[in-house]
Amino acid sequence: MSTSTSESPSGPNLDVTPYPGFLLAAARTESTFDEIPVIDISDAFSTDSEARRKLADEIRDACVNVGFFYVKSHGTKESTIEKAIAAAKDFFALPEEVKMELDIHKTSNFKGYTALLGENTDVTGNGDLHEGFDIGWEAEPGQLDLGQAAASGAEIGPMSGENVWPEGLDGFKDAVLEYYHSALALGRVLFPLFALALDMPEDRFDDKTKQSAAIMRLLHYPPQNPTKVDQGQIGIGEHTDYECFTLLWQDKAGGLQVKNASGKWIDAIPIPGTIVVNLGDQFARWTDDVFKSTPHRVINRSGAERYSIPVFFGTDYDVLLQPIPTCLSPGRTPQYEVVSAGDYVKSRLEATYAHSATTK
Numbered sequence: 001m002s003t004s005t006s007e008s009p010s011g012p013n014l015d016v017t018p019y020p021g022f023l024l025a026a027a028r029t030e031s032t033f034d035e036i037p038v039i040d041i042s043d044a045f046s047t048d049s050e051a052r053r054k055l056a057d058e059i060r061d062a063c064v065n066v067g068f069f070y071v072k073s074h075g076t077k078e079s080t081i082e083k084a085i086a087a088a089k090d091f092f093a094l095p096e097e098v099k100m101e102l103d104i105h106k107t108s109n110f111k112g113y114t115a116l117l118g119e120n121t122d123v124t125g126n127g128d129l130h131e132g133f134d135i136g137w138e139a140e141p142g143q144l145d146l147g148q149a150a151a152s153g154a155e156i157g158p159m160s161g162e163n164v165w166p167e168g169l170d171g172f173k174d175a176v177l178e179y180y181h182s183a184l185a186l187g188r189v190l191f192p193l194f195a196l197a198l199d200m201p202e203d204r205f206d207d208k209t210k211q212s213a214a215i216m217r218l219l220h221y222p223p224q225n226p227t228k229v230d231q232g233q234i235g236i237g238e239h240t241d242y243e244c245f246t247l248l249w250q251d252k253a254g255g256l257q258v259k260n261a262s263g264k265w266i267d268a269i270p271i272p273g274t275i276v277v278n279l280g281d282q283f284a285r286w287t288d289d290v291f292k293s294t295p296h297r298v299i300n301r302s303g304a305e306r307y308s309i310p311v312f313f314g315t316d317y318d319v320l321l322q323p324i325p326t327c328l329s330p331g332r333t334p335q336y337e338v339v340s341a342g343d344y345v346k347s348r349l350e351a352t353y354a355h356s357a358t359t360k
């Protein structure tokens with residue numbers, strides 16, 4: 001890969017302008033969007049490179065201006081989604097003491113159950129009004145584990161390690177892993193498009209995402225008491241995601257909101273047949289903020305239970321998050337200190353769970 005000179009440990013070499021898309025660095029827009037674009041990604045599979053390029057341009061607009069978009073034609077079967085949501089409902093309906101046997105604080109790698117108010121995504125808040133169940137990489141039953149990652153205990157970073165599973169819930173693990181692997185497949189389709197969007201070769205992220213153990217969460221938000229919203233209670237507090245991008249399936253309840261640069265909250269309404277994609281901090285750091293990691297939150301005012309499934313795609317944990325060449329401009333000092341992807345994610349997770357860790 002011809003980028004190595006620009007990513008040497010001594011820092012980026014701004015004399016090199018190897019990519020035609022260098023002007024991307026001029027794309028540092030203010031994200032004053034009012035809408036979240038919907039993008040049909042059928043052309044991701046086109047053998048016509050022009051068609052893929054056009055799709056990548058659409059994705060670039062969304063990444064540079066909004067940091068959020070909906071994908072249509074995402075390839076995840078309705079039946080896979082339905083089974084995963086049914087599994088989530090079964091799990092969250094278990095007695096609290098049974099769920100607490102899988103308490104996330106009992107693991108060192110953030111796998112398992114988070115109780116209501118157990119997370120504080122906006123660290124200035126009082127705890128989030130949702131409960132969750134987290135897993136990382138694991139082969140599907142019957143699938144050969146190609147040593148990709150965490151479950152094998154391979155030393156791939158601070159988040160490696162086995163998943164924990166509830167006992168006695170028929171079909172739970174299979175349904176969750178079926179969704180997980182379907183999301184992984186979609187993530188693998190998107191990485192080359194993001195590379196193209198950054199005017200990099202389509203395989204640019206291949207050697208940086210060999211072992212990225214994507215984290216998947218099942219989330220349950222009880223309906224909120226409207227008066228408590230005024231007192232600062234919230235389903236998930238304002239935050240940015242930590243990885244490169246998140247694939248988020250949400251049910252019909254609504255309540256996801258995205259903050260634009262003027263501080264206005266834009267509703268990311270549920271659109272049937274779509275999955276929401278939002279960029280996270282790893283991409284913001286990697287692109288020196290050309291790609292936006294946009295703050296968002298959830299307030300479930302629907303009066304109904306709300307379920308969602310985010311899957312967070314990061315780079316391999318040893319990858320250093322330093323700006324890639326097409327996102328640098330001479331004379332501009334990069335915004336962020338260089339850290340490894342794994343250390344970054346771990347530090348953000350520790351902060352998120354810190355307020356509940358000592359009470360367990």
Ligand SMILES: O=C(O)CCC(=O)C(=O)O
Nearest residue numbers: 219241250256298308310
């Ligand atoms: O539940 C949602 O719609 C959003 C969840 C979210 O933002 C997150 O888990 O990072």
Ligand SMILES: [Fe+2]
Nearest residue numbers: 239240241296
């Ligand atoms: Fe998020």
